[in-house]
Amino acid sequence: MTDETPILDDAIIAELRESVGGDDGFVAELAAAYLAEGPDHVRAMEEAMARGDVAGVVRPAHTLKSSSAALGAMRVSVISRAIEHAAREGRTEGLETAVAEARTAWEQTVAAMNERKLAG
């Protein structure tokens, strides 16, 4: 299911830009902040999984879900959302795979944002 979701949703990025009055500088700042804090959330999910702390996965997944959605990084957002829900309900089956998928999607997102020079 996640493969159908675009790495970056251009329509959402356009909407974001419009909502701040076409301020590209602000969008760049926002993208830079996202790229700076994103790795912490991905790593936090991986570390929680590694020590078997399923509940500890919930918060970083939740945060990554919403900040990704704000910047149109929809694949990371959708995967994070699935992880958040599974972890909250204690469903561990496939959770490790999902976290690995999130890592992959995250790296693809960084590449796509850099390619478009979103963060300036």
Next chain:
Amino acid sequence: MSVALVVDDSSVNRMLLARHLASIGIDSKEAVDGRSALDALKTYGDEVAVVLLDVMMPEMDGYETLAAIKSDEALRHLPVIMISSVDELDSVARCLEMGAADYLPKPFNPVILAARVRASLADKRLHDVEVAHAEAQAMLLETIERQKAELSRFLSPQVAALVSSPEGEQLLAGHRREATAVFCDLRGFTAFSDSAEPEEVLGVLREYHAAMGELIVEHGGTLEHFAGDGMMVFFNDPVPQPDHVERAVRMALAMRKRFATLAMRWSKLGFELGFGIGMATGYATLGRIGFEGRYDYGMVGAAVIVASRLSSMAEANQILLNPRAHAAVEDIVAVEPVGELQLKGFSRPIPTVNVVGLRAGNAGVETAAAVLSHG
């Protein structure tokens, strides 16, 4: 400018919210979790007008933070808008039950954000106005209480109570009623104040006022005014007194007795002073008299003038009554006629009596002879 406290662990969310808030003229302070949000509220105090609060945060989450804000007397009134994604509506419901003002769905829509924040700010302003109003009201009540207390030092106790009572305005407006007016003053006071030192004059007046004032209050008289050594007291108003004439006579007798004690001491100092009283009962108009800035609660009518004239004609130690006053107390006082007095301003002479004392059998028998024997 209004200030919002944005509490979210995601810097992307904080930046976006701050940006949207700035576009509707609202400054932002930021906090990364509940604990730093509570610290910020302590630091910025009243500056913050609304809190935008994320639910899922490290350290202290949105529930705990909201509970802390709502249980703090100083912060309770602060509107808190929960930031929430659409799949968290259960937690939103819980937060609204806990006292959150509203919620803001993620991803943020600037129009919804502006509408919800503005609504919360309006509530907050209304609350602040109510608080300010309540404070002003409390201050006003305190001032009124203080003025009443202050006022009662200048007015007779009955009039002070009347001024503060619900029916006060109606009574102040003026009404007719039978009342008894009592005038008293010192004989020989003018000569005394001409020859004595001012300190001695004031000392005598102070003693005299203190002694007589006590008796006026004790008998329930309403002191209308005093001017130097003269005083005017009336009875049966504003508090109705069915026995007003008797009260007036008993007060006059008590005054005469008290004066004798004072006079004895003064005479040792070489001050020769006497004391006379005139009293009249009749219908009169009572209420507010005077002009803006200086009003008295007064009694106006023929009885007042008769009492005043009788007081000027009274010799030392005399208590002169008009016929109506005499008729009301003839069973309890012993009198002697002093004749039909021609009073200035009255065409017909007025049969007048002097009170000698209470008749035997009436409590506290006092006779003029007993009083005179003091001196």
